[in-house]
Amino acid sequence: MKEVQDHWFRLAKERGYRARSAFKLLELQERHKLIHRGDRILDAGAAPGSWTQVAADIVGQRGRVEAVDFKLIDPRGLPPHVGLHQADLRTISSETLGGHLFNAIISDMAPDTSGVPMADAAISCRLCNELLDRCRALLRPSGNLLMKVFEGADYPELLRRTTGLFNKAGACKPKASRAESVEMFIWAKGFRGVNDADVADAPHIRPPPGAGWSSSSR
Ligand SMILES: C[S@@+](CC[C@H](N)C(=O)[O-])C[C@H]1O[C@@H](n2cnc3c(N)ncnc32)[C@H](O)[C@@H]1O
Incomplete structure (x- = not known):
């Protein structure tokens, strides 16, 4: 197991x-x-x-990446089309982030772990729900979302909620994720530009159970 971790660590250094x-x-x-x-x-x-480095490479100089974290991000070596913000994602204003809606939101946000897995999973799920709450203000209709979550009791409902807000959603665990980690990644494509109340009022826009979900094996 340690060898696998060392492999990703070494590769990151190399690249x-x-x-x-x-x-x-x-x-x-x-x-x-x-x-x-x-x-x-x-x-x-x-x-x-x-993730900022990877996203900045993909979007290229004509794109833009706004990177937000509580912690300071070292600007050295990052290209000019990256903006850095030391802030709480839950409260930062969309004006601070340029005032435009985003094509995609990628979130690797994780709470400081307490060592109590159930509590950590609950906090992680809450963070993801708070991100979903902000999608109307931050994400373009038809935009995409990727978010990390610690799998716990609230996870199925989070996945269901995400599926209601997007045309297609699913979850998977990439190879570079530690096998023993409870982290999962929810991906979602085609933001409907609606909120939960809209989905609840018009159940026909919620796909039938299981539709559009795909979950890869771990
Ligand atoms: C696993 S690290 C992210 C690693 C990063 N994606 C990378 O590839 O370098 C998780 C980060 O989420 C940040 N975080 C957690 N909650 C946050 C919040 N509400 N607002 C901003 N950042 C948050 C933490 O400070 C931490 O730096």
Whole structure:
């Protein structure tokens, strides 16, 4: 197991990525094509910045990546089309982020772990729900979302909620994710530009159970 971890760590160093997490985003992007050239991307929970590096490469100079984290992100080596914000994603204003809606939001946000898995999973799920609450204000209709979550009791409802707000959603665990980790990645494509109340008022826009879901084996 340690050898597998060392492999990703070594590879990240070799390729100049700030963290091994870069390979999770690269794999998820390869599978689901969530980010495109020229896109405006919101990178939530971005420090130290390996997802920012990957996203900045994909969008190119005509795109833009706004990276937000509580922690300071070192600007050295990042290209000019990256904006850095030391802030709480739950409260940062969309004006601070440029005032435009994003083509995609990618979130690797994780709470500081307490060592109590059930409690950590509940906090992680709440964070994801808070991100979903902000999609109307931040994400373009038809935009895409990728978010990390610690799998726990609230996870199925989070996946259901995401599926209601997007045309297609699913969850998977990339190879670079530690096998023993409870982290999962929910991906969703085609934001409907609606909120939960709209979905509840018009159940026909919610897909039948299971539709559009795909879950890869771990
Ligand atoms: C696993 S790290 C992200 C790694 C990053 N994606 C990379 O590839 O370098 C999780 C980050 O989420 C941040 N975070 C957690 N909650 C947040 C919030 N509400 N607003 C902003 N950042 C948050 C933490 O400070 C932490 O740096």
